[in-house]
Amino acid sequence: MKTLLGFSVPLWFGCVVWAGYLEYDQDVLMPEDWTHVGRVQPTDELELTFALKQQNLDLLEMTLGLVSDPDSAHYGKHLSLEELSLLVRPSELTQKVVRHWLQSHGITSCLTVGTQDFLHCTMTADVAETLLPGSRFHRYSRDGQFLVRSSAPYSVHDDIHQHLDFVGGLHRFPPTQQVLSKELQTPQPGVHLGVTPSVLRARYNLTSADVGRAQNNSQAVAQFLEQYYHPADLAEFMSLYGGSFQHRSQVDRVVGTQGGGKAGIEASLDIEYIMSTGANISTWVFTNPGRHESQEPFLQWMVLLSNMSDLPWVHTISYGDDEDSLSTAYMMRINTEFMKAGVRGMSLLFASGDSGAGCRHLGKDKNCFRPSFPASSPYVTTVGGTSFKNPFKISYEVTDYISGGGFSNVFKMPGYQAAAVQGYLKAVAATLPPQSYYNVSGRAYPDIAALSDNYWVVINRVPVPWVSGTSASAPVVGGILSLINDQRLLKGLPPLGFLNPRLYKLKGRALFDVTEGCHLACLDEQVQGKGFCAAPSWDPVTGWGTPNYPELLAVLVAQ
Ligand SMILES: *[C@@H]1O[C@H](CO)[C@@H](O)[C@H](O)[C@H]1NC(C)=O
Ligand SMILES: *[C@@H]1O[C@H](CO)[C@@H](O)[C@H](O)[C@H]1NC(C)=O
Ligand SMILES: *[C@@H]1O[C@H](CO)[C@@H](O)[C@H](O)[C@H]1NC(C)=O
Ligand SMILES: *[C@@H]1O[C@H](CO)[C@@H](O)[C@H](O)[C@H]1NC(C)=O
Numbered sequence: 001m002k003t004l005l006g007f008s009v010p011l012w013f014g015c016v017v018w019a020g021y022l023e024y025d026q027d028v029l030m031p032e033d034w035t036h037v038g039r040v041q042p043t044d045e046l047e048l049t050f051a052l053k054q055q056n057l058d059l060l061e062m063t064l065g066l067v068s069d070p071d072s073a074h075y076g077k078h079l080s081l082e083e084l085s086l087l088v089r090p091s092e093l094t095q096k097v098v099r100h101w102l103q104s105h106g107i108t109s110c111l112t113v114g115t116q117d118f119l120h121c122t123m124t125a126d127v128a129e130t131l132l133p134g135s136r137f138h139r140y141s142r143d144g145q146f147l148v149r150s151s152a153p154y155s156v157h158d159d160i161h162q163h164l165d166f167v168g169g170l171h172r173f174p175p176t177q178q179v180l181s182k183e184l185q186t187p188q189p190g191v192h193l194g195v196t197p198s199v200l201r202a203r204y205n206l207t208s209a210d211v212g213r214a215q216n217n218s219q220a221v222a223q224f225l226e227q228y229y230h231p232a233d234l235a236e237f238m239s240l241y242g243g244s245f246q247h248r249s250q251v252d253r254v255v256g257t258q259g260g261g262k263a264g265i266e267a268s269l270d271i272e273y274i275m276s277t278g279a280n281i282s283t284w285v286f287t288n289p290g291r292h293e294s295q296e297p298f299l300q301w302m303v304l305l306s307n308m309s310d311l312p313w314v315h316t317i318s319y320g321d322d323e324d325s326l327s328t329a330y331m332m333r334i335n336t337e338f339m340k341a342g343v344r345g346m347s348l349l350f351a352s353g354d355s356g357a358g359c360r361h362l363g364k365d366k367n368c369f370r371p372s373f374p375a376s377s378p379y380v381t382t383v384g385g386t387s388f389k390n391p392f393k394i395s396y397e398v399t400d401y402i403s404g405g406g407f408s409n410v411f412k413m414p415g416y417q418a419a420a421v422q423g424y425l426k427a428v429a430a431t432l433p434p435q436s437y438y439n440v441s442g443r444a445y446p447d448i449a450a451l452s453d454n455y456w457v458v459i460n461r462v463p464v465p466w467v468s469g470t471s472a473s474a475p476v477v478g479g480i481l482s483l484i485n486d487q488r489l490l491k492g493l494p495p496l497g498f499l500n501p502r503l504y505k506l507k508g509r510a511l512f513d514v515t516e517g518c519h520l521a522c523l524d525e526q527v528q529g530k531g532f533c534a535a536p537s538w539d540p541v542t543g544w545g546t547p548n549y550p551e552l553l554a555v556l557v558a559q
C-alpha cells in the first residue's frame, strides 16, 4: 500500500535559503514490489530531467481547440515542431536562470530538445542532493531490474521555483502492469472463437481493399515496461493470421533499445494488432528510449517527441498509473505535452485500463473509484474494451467488465464532451453509483472502444490464446485511425490529429453503440463490485462505442 508523504511546508536549508517543493503531493513511498538495495555512492552518475516553465499555454490550448475542431477555419492547420517551439519555448529569463543554477553546481552536460522546455542532465549523486535539497538517492530492484530514486521529497530554491514545473528521475517508479493482459486464464470448455485479425476486420467491416497506400503515412506503438517484441514473432503471426489482407510483416523503425531475453506479451500484442487493422502501413516501435537507472521511461518518450520533427501520425500507448499516485504538477505538465503533440497533428491513443472504475480505500469502510492517468487526460483519446455478446461467433459487442472508465479528479471536463456526459448522467440518474465515489465535474473517459477479450497473440514463436485487456483495444483503434489518415493523405488533407472534438460532434454516428453491461469497481457493500454501466449513446465504460470502418471513413474523410 502506498501512502502520501509529500507536504507543502518549505524546507529550512543549510545556508539560510528557503526552498520549496515543486511536487508537494508526490507519493515518495516505495511500491511494495520493489526491494531497497542500498544508498547510491556519492560519485554514482544520475540522469535527471528538468521540465522548464513554458510560455503561452493559453494560446497553445486555444490553438489545439481550433486545429482540432472541424467547424473552425483553422481545422487541420497543424504546427511544425519549429512553429510549436516559437509558441511554447521558455522565456530567455527562465532559460538563463535554470542554466546558471545548474552551472553554479558544476553541471555542464545537459541536452536540450527542439522546444527547449526540457533539459536532460548528467551529474553525480552528491551534486544532485545538493542541487535538490531533501533528496536522498537509493537503489531499488525488482525482477532483476535496477532503479535509482530518492526516498524523500526534493525541493528547489525559491528563486528557481517559478522557472520549473518538475524534475524527473526522483520519485516515479515504473507502473506495475496496470494495463494487464489476462494471460493464460483458464479457458472455458467448447470451441471458442478467439480474436484474430480476420475476426477484427470482419467485425469492423474492413475489406481486403482497406489497407494503407499513402507514401508517408506511419503509425507507432510505445512501450515502457522492459518489454520488447520479437521480429520473428511478428513474421510468424502474419503468416498464420494475415492471409486475407495485404500487410507488412516487419517494423520499419525501432526507436530506443530493445531488451534481451524473452519477448513480452504486451509488446507482441500491440505490434501484431496495430499492423492488422492498420495493414500495409509503415510502423514504428518506441521502446525504453533511455535505460539509465534514474530515468523515467514514459517521461523520456515524451521528451523525445519534442525533439523529433518527423514522427508517425498515430501513437498507441498502454501505460497507465493511478491519478492519486502522481503529483498534480507532473500530470499538468504531461497534459501540456499532449497538447503539444495534438497541435502538431498527432493522435495519441491510450488504453483506458483494466480495472473498471477502480477502487481506492480511503479509510475504514470508505472507498471511492480510482481514475487512471493518462487515460484521464482531456487531450488524448482513451480506448475502452468490449467483448462479443456471443463468444462463439462474430456477434454484437457488450461491455468487457474490465474496461477502465470514470471521471478525473484532476482535469476538468472539457467542453467537447460536456453535452454527451450530461446526457448520460441524466439518462441513467436512477442507477448511478453513489456520488461520493466519483467527481462528475472531471474529464470523463473513455472516448471510444474496441474488442479487448480473448485475442490470439504469437509470443516466443508460439500462438497463445486468451490474451485480454484494453491494451489490445488501443492498437486496434490506432490502426483504424491510421487507415483513415491514409485516405486523407491521399486526398491531400491533413491527418486527423487530436480526434476528440470531432469524435464527439459525430454523436455516435459511424460507431457501433455498446449498450449492455457494467464494469467492475469496489467490492464493498455500497457498490458491490459494480461501477458504471453502458447505455445508449456515450457512457463512461465504452465511450461512443466501436468503429464501423466504412461509415467512420466516410464521415472523417469529408474535410
Ligand atoms: C535532441 O536532438 C539533438 C539532435 O537533433 C541532440 O543533439 C540532442 O542531444 C537531443 N536531446 C535529447 C534530450 O536527447
Ligand atoms: C458493417 O457491419 C454491420 C454489422 O456487422 C452490418 O450490419 C453492416 O451492414 C456492415 N456494413 C456497413 C457498410 O456498415
Ligand atoms: C502498400 O503500401 C505501399 C506504399 O507504402 C503501396 O505502394 C502499395 O501499393 C500498398 N499495397 C496495396 C495492396 O495497396
Ligand atoms: C473534482 O474535480 C475537480 C476538477 O474537475 C477538482 O478541482 C476537484 O478537486 C475534484 N474533487 C475531488 C474531491 O477530487
Ligand SMILES: CC(=O)N[C@H]1CO[C@H](CO)[C@@H](O)[C@@H]1O
Pocket (backbone or CB within 6 Å): 216, 217, 218, 282, 310, 311, 312, 313
Ligand atoms: C513519419 C515518417 O514516416 N516519415 C518518413 C517520410 O518519408 C521520409 C522519406 O522517405 C522518411 O525519411 C521519413 O521517415
